[in-house]
Amino acid sequence: MSNPILFSISDNRENFVDKLKTVCDSFSVNTVLYKTHFGSVNMQKFSDGELCVDFSESVRGKKIYILSSFNNSDEIVKLMLAIDAAKRANAVEIIPILPYYIYARGDKKDQSRGPIGAKVMAKMIESAGATSVILFDLHADQIQGFFDIPVMHIDGKNVFDNYIVSVCNGNTILCSPDAGSGKRVQRYKKHLAKHFGVNLSYVMAEKIRSGPNEVEEIIIIGDVTGKDVIIIDDLIDTAGTLCTAAKSLLDKGAKSVRAVISHPILSGPAYERISNSSLTELVVSDSLESKPNEKIKVISVADQISRAITAFNSGLSYTEIKNE
Numbered sequence: 001m002s003n004p005i006l007f008s009i010s011d012n013r014e015n016f017v018d019k020l021k022t023v024c025d026s027f028s029v030n031t032v033l034y035k036t037h038f039g040s041v042n043m044q045k046f047s048d049g050e051l052c053v054d055f056s057e058s059v060r061g062k063k064i065y066i067l068s069s070f071n072n073s074d075e076i077v078k079l080m081l082a083i084d085a086a087k088r089a090n091a092v093e094i095i096p097i098l099p100y101y102i103y104a105r106g107d108k109k110d111q112s113r114g115p116i117g118a119k120v121m122a123k124m125i126e127s128a129g130a131t132s133v134i135l136f137d138l139h140a141d142q143i144q145g146f147f148d149i150p151v152m153h154i155d156g157k158n159v160f161d162n163y164i165v166s167v168c169n170g171n172t173i174l175c176s177p178d179a180g181s182g183k184r185v186q187r188y189k190k191h192l193a194k195h196f197g198v199n200l201s202y203v204m205a206e207k208i209r210s211g212p213n214e215v216e217e218i219i220i221i222g223d224v225t226g227k228d229v230i231i232i233d234d235l236i237d238t239a240g241t242l243c244t245a246a247k248s249l250l251d252k253g254a255k256s257v258r259a260v261i262s263h264p265i266l267s268g269p270a271y272e273r274i275s276n277s278s279l280t281e282l283v284v285s286d287s288l289e290s291k292p293n294e295k296i297k298v299i300s301v302a303d304q305i306s307r308a309i310t311a312f313n314s315g316l317s318y319t320e321i322k323n324e
Helices: 014-024 073-088 116-130 142-146 158-168 178-194 241-253 272-275 302-314
Strands: 005-008 039-047 051-055 062-069 093-098 133-134 152-154 172-176 200-213 214-221 228-236 256-264 281-285 294-301
Touching: 005 014, 005 214, 005 256, 014 062, 014 272, 014 302, 039 073, 051 073, 062 073, 062 116, 062 302, 073 116, 093 302, 133 256, 142 214, 152 302, 158 172, 158 178, 158 228, 158 294, 158 302, 178 200, 178 302, 200 256, 214 241, 228 241, 256 302
Parallel strands: 005 062, 062 093, 093 133, 133 152, 172 200, 172 228, 228 256, 256 281, 281 294
Antiparallel strands: 039 051, 200 214
16 A cells, blocks of 8 residues: 555644654654655635535545544534545545544533534544544543544543653642543553652542533542642633632642643633633643643644554554654
8 A cells, every 4th residue: 555645624733734744754663664645635615604625636545644623613524524525535544633522521411402412523523434533632431432433542641741750749749620530630640650650649629510611619639738739631621610720729738730631722711811820830732723821831742643643554553653
């Protein structure tokens, strides 16, 4: 098979694609270099809002990757059109790369007659013609089960572990922002102990919501007196919960509060809240476009996605791929 092709259908991700190109070229398996060619795609938006996506080169008989930010309705439609175009052009494998999985918070039925948004997205991707999918730090593990095609899921701990180790000291503890994130924090804890010899305990911040994006109260479960706390979570939207949690932790005696959060949605008043908050630092990935500032640090997920691409190309396990 000829070299795979990667297409980006997100207009605002040029910097991310440049990082991906650089890292992809550095990965090799044994002595065979699996080069991924970066192709171009034509995208049009008509005055009535309709979109059109087509490829600038032949994809017949080829394995192709489609990188999408996938964070709004236009991006959803563009992804579905791109997958359909690839299928009709006779691509042999079609693998969307979705650093951020939209509607991930809809992983279960919250109302008696409500939808399960994450499953709707999975079925749309499959029905369009995707043969596999690469995802990064899902909101809930069960989302992988919504797909009937192979899923490669990159865990957030693989992106942020070096940063966490770099800021650790004898007083550092991890914090789960709610019960649902407990498993994520446990994975971080085990990963840091196994690969870095860093043993951290953790506490929980239980939030009581009064409505969507509104937190009435946060209860800290565990002792944080004199501790440097690192909150671990998968996404940050309006930042209200995070900033309230940071204040609650400091009120309970914490020495400092950092946050490591995979997906920077950062909508509405998020940037203002973070700037005015008592957070020492917020560390996010570049799964979505964000604006780094004096409190926001961005760590790229390009290295891990390149590792996933190389694993797909070589038929090896993701964990077998080493950056030479």
